[in-house]
Amino acid sequence: MLDTAEIRAALAAVPETPALVFSQAELSDSARRIRAATDDAGVSLLYAMKPCTLSWVMEELAAHVTGFTASSPFEIRLARQVLGDSRKVHYYGVAVAEHEFAEIGRSCDYISFNSIGQLERYGPETPDLTSPGLRLNPGISFVSDERYDPCRRHSKLGAPIERIIAAEHGSHDISAVAQGLLMHTNCESDDLLDLFATASAVDDRLGLLLDRMDWVNLGGGYTFGSATDFAPLNDASALLRSDREIEIFIEPGAAFVADAGFIVSTVLDVFDSGGVDVAVLDTSVNHMPEVFEYQYEPDVLDYAPDGSHRYILAGRSCLAGDVLGDYRFEEPLTPGSRVAILGMGAYTQPKAHTFNGINLPDAYAMLESGELTLLQSTSYGDFAARNGASQVAVS
């Protein structure tokens, strides 16, 4: 749990806003908690890079994991920049492009192809030191919102289990090439019983294929919160490993980083609109696109359900729906007040954009020493280049 005193310290210390701050202490706490659970279960831990690709965050997590999972050639290169050869790089992408395969094969230790066709096309060309595998889709749906349900109808994610059974049965078309299987059926769940149910179904229906595999990757989608019951993870691992020499991987992403990141923003204006005060912040849903995509209200520091000061916190872009939500506080907000938006470590930094020409937040690390370090910032030059304009002096 991110320490409130630490957030307040960052709130005061950040020289300019908006800023996306990562807590070293919280990153470490999360990683240790997850690692303890996976060690208990005899499962090898990976960090799935997609929710946060800041290189400093990846460096912090490297010590806690056996490798990273990348989803594109760019992520692979970044993983190698951070890890060198000290740890493994796994690759899973929805499709491998022809011109990308040589690099993927050369740079990764494990590749999970997404379809039987891609396994058959690229598996035999995979270099000897790289282990090819296949993502399977067991078709067991746990997620109610289909926008993030890997097992939605006609899902693009993984080979349907029936197709794998048909291809493997008799002719061993799958195990002739694949050395491992990836399964990933959940999203932001804290219930590892879903993971056990997935593993059980696969063990039940694909047991003979599993006998021929070197590894199984259980995917991500679990929050590994401090209240999580980890027994089903142990059970899933034990089930898959019974009578088999097989390595089990798990690759959480957001679980490592979601709570460690927060956005520090400044109130630019406050005015009444239809009887409620709107406080305009210098951040935007540009910096946290999922707030808009999923229309949820993020947690905000000092939110007080019974507070006497009510504000609609609004982002500064021109989009009418660039609004964080309806909040109450004990103390009033005025222009210059700083506001911390919590739980911003996952799927913010990699999805943020500069719509309306609003600059990205500076990224900072709040070190355990109490020091605040700038990790990354972008400038007008980046914006100009992104728009195909060479930068010239204009003032």
Added chain:
Amino acid sequence: MLDTAEIRAALAAVPETPALVFSQAELSDSARRIRAATDDAGVSLLYAMKPCTLSWVMEELAAHVTGFTASSPFEIRLARQVLGDSRKVHYYGVAVAEHEFAEIGRSCDYISFNSIGQLERYGPETPDLTSPGLRLNPGISFVSDERYDPCRRHSKLGAPIERIIAAEHGSHDISAVAQGLLMHTNCESDDLLDLFATASAVDDRLGLLLDRMDWVNLGGGYTFGSATDFAPLNDASALLRSDREIEIFIEPGAAFVADAGFIVSTVLDVFDSGGVDVAVLDTSVNHMPEVFEYQYEPDVLDYAPDGSHRYILAGRSCLAGDVLGDYRFEEPLTPGSRVAILGMGAYTQPKAHTFNGINLPDAYAMLESGELTLLQSTSYGDFAARNGASQVAVS
């Protein structure tokens, strides 16, 4: 209407995909159509930059407009890079930050403040050559989806008209500072009767304030399609100008660019999922975030409602909902087939991001000469820098 032959030519000519292509002919056609309508109505035409800030697109549009509307200091600088002093720059943002005001005041010809508080704070400091104004919110809602309804309840966009009436009445607090008014009540509408209704309501309730104004900006939100009835624009302009010396601006954005842009993508894989073929493209909703945000199915070249080949077109990111939709074609798609996604000129390029490490599309211009020109591309170096990693050789 974008010419199908032109799309096919670009589809074949683009050296690598994904690519975002803008048609010079279509940009010019749209701009001429809009300009003819606004000239007829005696209204000065601006391009609101927010849907597309590619500098080449802005250069193409410059000849057709009296200026650009920017929403941030970065957009202002880009506008000045493109325009120099040849045309006007208008500014409207939901809030001006203290440290930004000097630049905004110095670089813009017109500023519309978003609240009475900001008008009172910054209006008197506005340089003499810059005309300060106020965005008003007439509270007339035309848009059913509140995510893009400027007149939603407790809207952050503009000073509520009742507050303006109260402030102006007797003491002239508004007209003592403001020289113009901005109103913008719609989004992607083709019905200019809404614009007339807005202008009528403002004329009715704020007529005495209008008498003291130098300009009125009617905002954007209209598509200016070829089937649009422009009579209500003429009527709105005539109404606001009757017995007044007042300049009327209008600032469409998407109307200029939406149809001129399309994405060229390549099929990477095709496989059966639950009885339907999924075709994975090398693009993603990363490159067209509104497809995901608003869950709409974009138009695709050669879509044939009764075609015998059915595909779910899927983006290549790991997000389950990174799907364009369910399409039919006369001809089959196979890996290597190219697919053109239409109507991608607005709110794609400025909102695109590199989630999953998937590179941005290269941007091209399809010139009227038939030549295809690269406008902008991004590389691994940009991705590394964005993640705070210095680029080093890794291969």
